[in-house]
Amino acid sequence: MKRSARSVTALTGLAAGMAAILIAVPAWFGAANAHEPELSRYGYWRDIRPLLERHCASCHSGTGPAPVNLMRYLDALPWANSIARQVLQRQMPPWLPDDGTGDFAHARTLDDRETDMLVDWAIGLAPEGPAPEEEPEGPGAEADLPLSRLTLAEPVVIGEMESEAAVCQPLVRGEGVGAAAAGFALIPGEAVSILRRAVLYAGDDCASGTPVFTWVVGQEPRMRPEGVFDRLPEDAGFFLHLSYRKGFDTEGLEFEDAPQVVVFPPLPDRTRPVEILAVEPGTTPVGPATLLSVLPPEGLDPGPDGFAVEAVGNDGAVTPLLRIRRFDADWAEKFAFREPVRLAAGAAIRVSHPGAIVDLVRAPPTGPDEDP
Ligand code: HEC
Numbered sequence: 001m002k003r004s005a006r007s008v009t010a011l012t013g014l015a016a017g018m019a020a021i022l023i024a025v026p027a028w029f030g031a032a033n034a035h036e037p038e039l040s041r042y043g044y045w046r047d048i049r050p051l052l053e054r055h056c057a058s059c060h061s062g063t064g065p066a067p068v069n070l071m072r073y074l075d076a077l078p079w080a081n082s083i084a085r086q087v088l089q090r091q092m093p094p095w096l097p098d099d100g101t102g103d104f105a106h107a108r109t110l111d112d113r114e115t116d117m118l119v120d121w122a123i124g125l126a127p128e129g130p131a132p133e134e135e136p137e138g139p140g141a142e143a144d145l146p147l148s149r150l151t152l153a154e155p156v157v158i159g160e161m162e163s164e165a166a167v168c169q170p171l172v173r174g175e176g177v178g179a180a181a182a183g184f185a186l187i188p189g190e191a192v193s194i195l196r197r198a199v200l201y202a203g204d205d206c207a208s209g210t211p212v213f214t215w216v217v218g219q220e221p222r223m224r225p226e227g228v229f230d231r232l233p234e235d236a237g238f239f240l241h242l243s244y245r246k247g248f249d250t251e252g253l254e255f256e257d258a259p260q261v262v263v264f265p266p267l268p269d270r271t272r273p274v275e276i277l278a279v280e281p282g283t284t285p286v287g288p289a290t291l292l293s294v295l296p297p298e299g300l301d302p303g304p305d306g307f308a309v310e311a312v313g314n315d316g317a318v319t320p321l322l323r324i325r326r327f328d329a330d331w332a333e334k335f336a337f338r339e340p341v342r343l344a345a346g347a348a349i350r351v352s353h354p355g356a357i358v359d360l361v362r363a364p365p366t367g368p369d370e371d372p
Pocket residue numbers: 052055056057058059060065066067068079082083086087092093094108110217218219
């Protein structure tokens with residue numbers, strides 16, 4: 001048996017993962033012989049890394065709580081089986097909406113071909129293939145962010161003994177934060193390796209406040225659709241709800257954290273304010289309106305049928321907008337529709353569980369069919 005040293009190492013690691021993959025996907029049994037896996041036709045640098053860069057780099061390039069840097073061959077190699085398993089089981093990339101419901105602006109999903117490529121590569125000894133002359137650049141440098149910020153009144157301390165923490169901290173309005181925003185971003189602080197999620201609330205505290213903006217690991221700045229802005233009344237209070245969880249490599253450490261919320265000032269052509277509504281289970285008339293996003297309830301227990309949101313037209317026609325069967329609080333965000341959903345006069349939304357939040361804009365712009 002002739003094999004390069006590297007292949008042998010990969011093969012040893014492969015055995016354990018292979019069993020799991022074969023059990024998970026019997027179809028693969030025919031495709032690959034468990035004892036003599038064929039070398040994949042895909043190479044890391046040519047075929048796999050571009051895919052990882054597109055779908056995984058926002059979290060897996062060495063910072064943040066994601067454990068693995070997938071942007072370098074030798075770092076990714078030991079994880080090849082795990083990658084195959086995670087993408088087959090739809091655990092990675094993390095994304096809550098069920099396949100086939102809704103069309104979302106920031107969906108983190110792989111298509112079947114991409115999944116097949118990753119699995120084929122992993123099962124086929126995860127070859128490096130021809131390496132580039134120079135290592136490709138990592139994900140782009142941080143975009144220029146405006147300096148208008150909401151900052152914590154005091155930093156959060158996560159003690160050595162705390163494995164998890166959830167805190168609600170008041171924010172201070174920084175220089176340049178006006179009465180409106182076109183969008184938000186979060187800049188993690190020192191505790192970037194353990195910060196799992198953040199929610200910006202406007203009001204008196206996190207429990208009763210209105211959730212304005214959500215952040216999950218790896219998230220880029222989030223802008224409202226064109227023409228739309230968030231109101232930030234001068235007298236409103238702001239609070240940041242922060243969820244931390246340590247991993248094996250951060251257990252026992254103390255952190256002092258002061259993440260910041262970036263506020264993007266709106267341009268004058270943003271004339272339509274967002275309304276953020278808590279909707280009760282059942283049918284709530286909201287039309288005429290344009291629906292921008294849905295945030296699942298905090299602490300959701302989706303149950304067997306899942307958490308569901310539907311649009312009900314004034315003719316009774318039902319359009320599914322979002323369904324979540326597998327819930328994980330870490331990844332609960334404002335799921336924003338790629339094309340905001342227009343609801344005619346008399347149209348409603350129907351929600352399965354209490355505590356869902358919808359963002360909408362009242363009275364859609366008058367189109368040709370709506371002119372008086
Ligand atoms: C939005 C952030 C994010 C994206 C995008 C993402 N991951 Fe992850 N990944 C994580 C986090 C966070 C963890 C740590 C486990 C956890 O907390 O869920 C993780 C864990 C993993 C693990 C280790 C699982 C284990 O065995 O412990 C693998 C492998 C992995 N991801 C592969 C991928 C691949 C492949 C992609 C792209 C197709 C991807 N991830 C995209 C955030 C992300």
